Amino acid sequence: MPHKSAMTELDAGELPGTAVFDGRRSRRGYRLNKLAMSLTEPANRARFLGEPEAYMDAFGLGEAEKDAVRRRDWAALIAAGGNIYLLLKIAATVGQTLLQMGAQMRGESLDAFMATRPGRSAR
């Protein structure tokens, strides 16, 4: 049986609307993801909320990354190599939910997204 690496398999065709979190993304998003990881400490959440610019500078974020964080542009942060589980920590810290993030990444309003869900009537 020929050797088939996971990367070869992934390169065989991108899944639409999907950013498979591989080594390339993990390298690209390392500083952004490291900032997000720090938010598992309550004191760091307070620091980030109090002085977001200084906090982002301390983690060495680039201007495009900082801008995307300021705009809560989750789609751009995924493109920058952000991992969704880590971006969720940034979102929670600034008061957004996973469903809000998802609607933004899909390019629609939260109401429009929720209208597509079977459980909407039970909300």
Place this chain on the structure above:
Amino acid sequence: MTARILGGIGTSHAPSIAHAYDKGLQAEPLWAPLFAGYAPAKAWLAAQRPDLLIVLYNDHMNRFFFDAYPTFALGVGERHALADEGWGRRDFPDLPGDADFAWHLAESLIADEFDPTICQELAVDHGILSVLPLLCDPPWPAAVVPLAVNVIQHPLPTARRLWKLGHALRRAVHSYAKNLRVVVLGTGGLSHQLHGERFGFVNPEWDNRFLDLLEHEPEVLASYSHRQYMEWGGAESVEMIMWLGMRGALGPKVRRVHRHYYAPLITGYGLAVYENEQ
């Protein structure tokens, strides 16, 4: 008398389940079917009187970061703290561990050519804790040995690797010279995608096929690639390979005790309980 595996549980894990629990939404129309679905599993587990739960799960960037990310990580501590995932620690007691068994498991797995990172401190997250309170009430009635799997940063271990890991778990339990009653849990999935334009992708047809195959033809599931799992169930649903570790720890033939499925929002919540056929 050695330790023995009584059965296994496959269950989704999700922050949404923890949120619904903590907010007391168990009777709300949206959540009632989910919580009701766990009642038979909870009753079964209580009747088994397990001493030990081996739980295959994944850490969601709470204990481990990409500075050093283990493919497999085993919690060998006397207890396991609960992680703060970025929105505060949940109000539950720490999980009791079983250091003696866990070190035996480490030795057995490594002799069997599986090489987990051995963790004397392994704070656990919703990968375990979102569903544990639906399966038993605190104070926790059994020790927990957590086994974390990389299902986040590709390259991931293959589905077949998890299937074989299950076999290795079984050998480890059966070679432990103490009369322990063990239940193996595989967590994660079922279909869901949490990022990108495909956010919210759910595939109940595939999820139910997965549950059929897991029960009767698990080796078919071991043959599928990560890409197939991601295409059929969404990128983050690749967690489903962890259920194969549970199924592989059981015998070829199992008796299904319970099965439940509910997909109201952005995750196919699945649950399966199997007993080993003696």
